[in-house]
Amino acid sequence: MKHLLQTIKIEVNNKTFVKDPESSALGKRIVEHSILMIHELGFDSFTFKKLGDRIGSNESSIYRYFENKHKLLLYLTSWYWGWLEYQFVFATNSIADPADKLRKAIEVVSKPVVLDASFSHINEVLLNDIIVNEYSKSYLTKEVDTENKEGYFEVYKRLVLRISEMIRELCPEYPFPSSLASTVLEGTLHQYFLVQHFPSLTDCSDGVPPTDYFTDLVFNSIDT
Amino acid sequence: MKHLLQTIKIEVNNKTFVKDPESSALGKRIVEHSILMIHELGFDSFTFKKLGDRIGSNESSIYRYFENKHKLLLYLTSWYWGWLEYQFVFATNSIADPADKLRKAIEVVSKPVVLDASFSHINEVLLNDIIVNEYSKSYLTKEVDTENKEGYFEVYKRLVLRISEMIRELCPEYPFPSSLASTVLEGTLHQYFLVQHFPSLTDCSDGVPPTDYFTDLVFNSIDT
DNA sequence: TAGCACATGAAAGTAATACTATTATTTTTG
DNA sequence: CAAAAATAATAGTATTACTTTCATGTGCTA
Structure with a gap:
């Protein structure tokens, strides 16, 4: 698996960047430290100026890679979903039985993230935490319809x-497959958020991942 | 019902405001037009300066009611949830059968919102749209744990x-009652958002409210 | 009805943000 | 080694999110 992944590059919509950050050492440093800093400061307090200071580089140089911090967030989130999709396809592709396949799919998207050594400048655990805490901000904007059309x-x-x-x-006769699927993906992020900040609103915890809950939810919904 | 409601004031945590906006005409104008403007511009582009211009009042006067626009959002969202809770209790209180009660509860929180004439300066339909599009921003912050402790x-x-x-x-033996409840409330907002902006990700639509989906989801989950 | 409190308005000021533009310097590469 | 490309340094702009000070108006109350 490691060997396979080493040659993989996660494809990200090239409208998210001005210059591909994967194409240079500075670009990779920008991505690497933006993840660390957004994780530390939160997206709202994170600025290109602070990032520049931290990596000993100039603010204006960062603007040559990303138009603004919103686009950087779109880049990071796209990378994350691309990375997760890869795991998803890899894990489910060879499973023939539809129930087992779905079960594995839910597991992949809802289990805790672990570090992937294949991408040394990206800390997937912290990136996942950014997704949990900031992903909605990438689409809860007045520009969402335009940006959606542009493929972000x-x-x-x-x-x-x-x-x-x-x-x-x-289960072809189940009437809400899209809603249920979106609930699993979005709900997973929300349940992780609740574990961190509103534990009384969830039954998940450090020991009980959302996987248990969503597996139960999905299979009860379609077993009728 | 109208008579009952007319004497009701929705209680909002008084830390959200400096001076209670319900206590003066200007305060009510601020609340009324902030809802209209946040709906039009989105929360991110909304500023106290713009609001002041719009209501022919000074920016500094608005600051006498709300510390900043984040607190105003906390005020509006608290008002909304308080209002919804009132409907919730009113509608479910007298139902004896637990299944009917739960069914009604899901209906109240997930059906489309309609105007409530009891609060003339608050447009509940637009406020609901603000909740759908902006509510997460009120808690996806670095200050969430402090603000949670402060009761917001x-x-x-x-x-x-x-x-x-x-x-x-x-269903006392169902293992995920809190997660399921939070899924219904948060998921409802998300499904409404998807209907507006990502219709391919949901089976809900203008004709099919999230109520149908969540009723099915909840009762299938606990009927075991 | 004078006067005082209090609400609101007007204006100016500050620090930070989110950029843009220009020019200088360093690094890469053909 | 020279040219091109990448990066750094510096300065500048408009906007935001406030804060401060002072002026004005309005309504109660003694």
Whole structure:
């Protein structure tokens, strides 16, 4: 698996960047430290100026890679969903039984993230935490419809679609496959958020991942 | 019902405001037009300066009611959840059968919002749209734990708790009542958002409210 | 009805943000 | 080694999110 992944590059919509950050050492440093800093400061307090100071580089140099911090967030989130989709396809592709396949799919998207050594400048655990705490901000904007047309949310949508198709395959008469699939993906982020900040609103915890809850939810919904 | 409601004032945590906007005509104008403007511009582009211009009042006067626009959002969202809780209790209180009660509860929180004439300066339909599009921004912040301790999310948490208790009553052995309750409340907002901006990710639509989906989801989950 | 409190308005000021533009310097590469 | 490309340094702009000070108006109350 490691060998396979080492040659993989996660494709990100090239409208998210001015210059591909994967194409230079500075670009990779920008991505690497933006993840660390957004995780530390939160997206709202994170600025290109602070990032420049931290990596010993100039603010204006960062603008040559990303138009603004919103686009950087779109880049990071697209990368994350692309990375997760890869795990998803890899893990589910060879499973023939539709129920097992769906079960594995739910597991992949809802289990805790672990570090992937294949991408040394990206800390997937922290990036996941950014997704949990900041992802909605990438689409809860007045520009969401334009940006959607420009393809910034393609990977995420494709993931929801993949899950909904698995549901459909297993139970063609279930009337809400898309809603259920979007609930699993979005709900997973929300449940992780609740574990961190509103533990009384969830039954998940450090020991009980959302996987248990969503597996139960999905299979009870379609077993009728 | 109108007579009953006319004497009702929705209680909002008084830390959200410096001076109670319900206490003066200017305060009410601020609330009324902030809802209209946040709906038009989105929360991110909304500023106290613009609001001041719009209501023919000075920016500094608005600051005498709300510390900043984040606190104003906390005020508006708390008002909304308080208002919804009132409908919730009113509608479910007299129902004896636990299944009917839960069914009604899901309906109240997930059906489309209609104007309530009891609060003339508040447009509940637009406020609901603000909740759908902006609510997460009120808690996806670095200050969430402090603000949670200060009680800014009490009403929302109580609503989730009320739903989870109804689930528990109907099915004490169901292992995820809190997660399911939070899924219904948060998921409803998300499904409405998807209908507006990502229709391919949901089976809900203008004709099919999230109520249908969540009723099915909840009752299938606990009927085991 | 004078006067005082209090609400609101007007205006100016500050620090930070989110950029843009220009020019200088360093690094890469053909 | 020279040219091109990348990066750094510096300065500048408009906007935001406030804060401060002072002026004005309005309504109660003694």
